[in-house]
Amino acid sequence: MDKFSSVKGIAAPMINKSGNQLSLMMNIDTDMIIPKQFLKTIKRSGLGKNLFDEMRYDSNGNEIDTFILNKEPFRDAKILIAGKNFGCGSSREHAPWSILDFGIKVIIAPSFADIFFNNSFKNGILPIKMDEDIINSIIDESMQGEHLEINLVDQEIILKNRKINFDVDSVNKDCLIKGLDDIGSTLEKSSYIDEFEIENANKRPWNIPR
Amino acid sequence: MSEPKTIYDKIWESHLAYEGDGDCLLYIDRHLIHEVTSPQAFEGLRMSNRKVRQPSNALAVADHNIPTTDRSLGIGDKESEIQIQTLEDNCKEFGIEYIKTSDKRQGIVHIIGPEQGFTLPGLTIVCGDSHTSTHGAFGALAHGIGTSEVEHVLATQTLIQKKAKNFQVKINGACKDSVTAKDLALSVIGAIGTAGGTGYVIEYTGEAVTSLSVEGRMTLCNLTIEAGARAGLVCPDEKTFEYLKGRPMSPKGNEWDLAVEYWKTLSSDSGAFYDKTIEIDAGNLTPLVTWGTSPEDVISIDGNIPNLEDIKDDSKRSAVKRSLDYMNLIPGSPIKGVPIDRVFIGSCTNGRIEDLREAASILPGKKVSEKVTAMVVPGSGLVKEQAEEEGLDQIFIEAGFEWREPGCSMCLAMNADKLLPKERCASTSNRNFEGRQGREGRTHLVSPKMAAAAAIAGCLTDVREMAI
Numbered sequence: 001m002d003k004f005s006s007v008k009g010i011a012a013p014m015i016n017k018s019g020n021q022l023s024l025m026m027n028i029d030t031d032m033i034i035p036k037q038f039l040k041t042i043k044r045s046g047l048g049k050n051l052f053d054e055m056r057y058d059s060n061g062n063e064i065d066t067f068i069l070n071k072e073p074f075r076d077a078k079i080l081i082a083g084k085n086f087g088c089g090s091s092r093e094h095a096p097w098s099i100l101d102f103g104i105k106v107i108i109a110p111s112f113a114d115i116f117f118n119n120s121f122k123n124g125i126l127p128i129k130m131d132e133d134i135i136n137s138i139i140d141e142s143m144q145g146e147h148l149e150i151n152l153v154d155q156e157i158i159l160k161n162r163k164i165n166f167d168v169d170s171v172n173k174d175c176l177i178k179g180l181d182d183i184g185s186t187l188e189k190s191s192y193i194d195e196f197e198i199e200n201a202n203k204r205p206w207n208i209p210r
Numbered sequence: 211m212s213e214p215k216t217i218y219d220k221i222w223e224s225h226l227a228y229e230g231d232g233d234c235l236l237y238i239d240r241h242l243i244h245e246v247t248s249p250q251a252f253e254g255l256r257m258s259n260r261k262v263r264q265p266s267n268a269l270a271v272a273d274h275n276i277p278t279t280d281r282s283l284g285i286g287d288k289e290s291e292i293q294i295q296t297l298e299d300n301c302k303e304f305g306i307e308y309i310k311t312s313d314k315r316q317g318i319v320h321i322i323g324p325e326q327g328f329t330l331p332g333l334t335i336v337c338g339d340s341h342t343s344t345h346g347a348f349g350a351l352a353h354g355i356g357t358s359e360v361e362h363v364l365a366t367q368t369l370i371q372k373k374a375k376n377f378q379v380k381i382n383g384a385c386k387d388s389v390t391a392k393d394l395a396l397s398v399i400g401a402i403g404t405a406g407g408t409g410y411v412i413e414y415t416g417e418a419v420t421s422l423s424v425e426g427r428m429t430l431c432n433l434t435i436e437a438g439a440r441a442g443l444v445c446p447d448e449k450t451f452e453y454l455k456g457r458p459m460s461p462k463g464n465e466w467d468l469a470v471e472y473w474k475t476l477s478s479d480s481g482a483f484y485d486k487t488i489e490i491d492a493g494n495l496t497p498l499v500t501w502g503t504s505p506e507d508v509i510s511i512d513g514n515i516p517n518l519e520d521i522k523d524d525s526k527r528s529a530v531k532r533s534l535d536y537m538n539l540i541p542g543s544p545i546k547g548v549p550i551d552r553v554f555i556g557s558c559t560n561g562r563i564e565d566l567r568e569a570a571s572i573l574p575g576k577k578v579s580e581k582v583t584a585m586v587v588p589g590s591g592l593v594k595e596q597a598e599e600e601g602l603d604q605i606f607i608e609a610g611f612e613w614r615e616p617g618c619s620m621c622l623a624m625n626a627d628k629l630l631p632k633e634r635c636a637s638t639s640n641r642n643f644e645g646r647q648g649r650e651g652r653t654h655l656v657s658p659k660m661a662a663a664a665a666i667a668g669c670l671t672d673v674r675e676m677a678i
Binding site: 016017021023024025026027029031032035036037039040041042043044054059083084085088089090091092093096111112113114115118119122123132169170171182183186187189190192193195196197200204205206207208209210 | 232239240260264342361367405409438439461472527529622
């Protein structure tokens with residue numbers, strides 16, 4: 001996994017319109033992020049062109065002009081801004097794979113679904129949980145195409161005129177910054193797993209499949 | 211004396227292989243594998259030259275991609291065929307048991323786990339599929355994982371985890387006429403929302419839960435992920451043991467007796483701490499239906515679709531507006547009577563034998579509406595076989611349903627079973643997301659009985675008003 005330190009770029013807000021009211025889209029689910037017809041791949045790469053496929057293209061495969069990622073400068077977005085419960089639904093890791101393949105490395109939302117949140121870190125994507133009011137305060141600047149800088153080391157979002165701090169779990173932060181291989185570090189603890197298996201087999205022999 | 215514990219606390223503590231600063235290694239007893247979320251994990255193992263630590267802790271089957279028409283004709287779709295073949299090849303290479311597509315045990319992972327006795331109380335169970343929560347019905351800690359974690363479990367038989375919080379959902383009273391486990395689950399999601407359980411493991415308690423059959427509990431736990439919680443649990447009891455006794459992979463002889471003795475200790479202690487508790491009265495519930503594109507968009511079949519002006523929260527209101535536009539429904543109008551084009555009975559939520567019996571119970575002497583195409587997809591080959599022994603297939607076929615081969619089918623529409631744009635479906639599955647059952651398709655989640663009733667009436671209807 002690539003090491004993550006800071007990301008600077010365009011931020012694309014996912015917005016719903018109701019009359020004149022603009023608000024962040026909540027419950028963006030994994031079927032929206034990457035529809036099932038793209039899950040037939042046996043690779044991790046190449047899914048970026050199908051990110052948000054049914055919102056991004058019409059049934060003939062033509063771009064839908066009004067969708068944010070089809071507009072300049074958001075085609076080059078590195079940051080996504082969304083409403084509550086981002087990534088709800090399935091466990092498909094194709095969701096973060098497609099986001100990353102598009103070029104997005106940071107997602108800012110008031111809350112995330114658990115499995116998606118976890119899957120993001122495993123792929124070097126930083127999901128930032130922030131108060132909805134604070135997120136709303138950066139929509140205008142984002143819509144105007146202002147570049148945001150996300151500094152993970154200092155846990156800061158840097159805008160032209162101000163800085164906003166964000167929280168991140170220290171273990172996840174460390175893994176992102178070092179680009180750690182989870183499996184490698186777990187395998188270093190193999191002796192604990194060996195011990196556990198012996199104890200498990202003694203105490204609860206039926207737990208071992210026959 | 212030690213602190214009173216919940217069943218989740220107990221399973222968690224009995225599976226900690228390593229406890230570090232802020233992170234733990236949770237030992238995984240069972241790993242279910244299917245074709246969609248595993249190929250990249252096996253590829254990862256190969257690339258780093260790693261082995262599967264405990265191949266016998268895993269069981270694999272193809273379900274998501276598989277056609278539900280005659281299997282002897284092959285898979286049909288080229289990409290699906292490659293994915294299914296890749297699963298079979300990977301299992302062979304790494305020594306994992308694979309149930310072939312021609313085997314009568316083939317079916318949806320979450321249906322075959324319990325059927326085979328692979329799922330047992332007190333175990334930790336994972337699968338690269340969010341509906342792994344289903345297995346919590348047996349008092350197992352079961353949840354979905356992503357592909358990176360599939361690879362992690364294959365290589366290490368553990369997961370890096372943080373303990374979740376305890377959430378008790380207590381469902382009191384008794385279900386009235388035609389209110390099923392599906393309605394209980396939808397009522398919970400409606401009550402707490404699709405993010406209500408985020409960060410928690412939900413334990414279902416109360417008379418309405420204990421009086422459910424084991425299969426009903428599976429439906430309830432299955433839908434836990436739609437309420438945002440990765441895992442749902444019901445404490446095991448005599449019904450659980452009865453269900454598991456004699457299953458092919460269940461413990462046998464003296465080991466069975468020891469296991470049951472242990473499983474009886476897996477109830478939550480009185481006075482155990484829950485970070486959150488809600489109570490629901492099952493006696494107040496009616497058959498439910500979803501109107502929108504989120505499983506929390508639940509109303510009673512005799513209720514009305516929401517009015518936008520009644521919704522105070524801006525983002526919620528614009529989400530509802532988007533949903534209603536997508537679903538092509540009129541705000542404030544009754545949900546009953548909305549015409550449908552398709553009916554789907556099946557999935558890991560409602561594809562078990564009791565679901566099929568329930569749906570079939572209202573069908574004799576009736577015909578599917580001419581405007582409706584209706585299909586039944588049993589959850590596994592064994593469910594299908596059982597249904598055929600009981601003559602349920604004939605009841606469905608005589609009424610005008612299609613009787614299919616087992617698989618995930620139109621729950622996620624990865625195979626040929628999908629809605630056409632704008633088609634409206636009464637479905638026993640678990641998600642009504644935009645495009646879930648096919649691009650621009652419109653899904654209403656209901657119980658099997660309500661789905662069968664809708665097929666007959668040609669519209670969303672109240673099964674309680676249907677003469678049997």
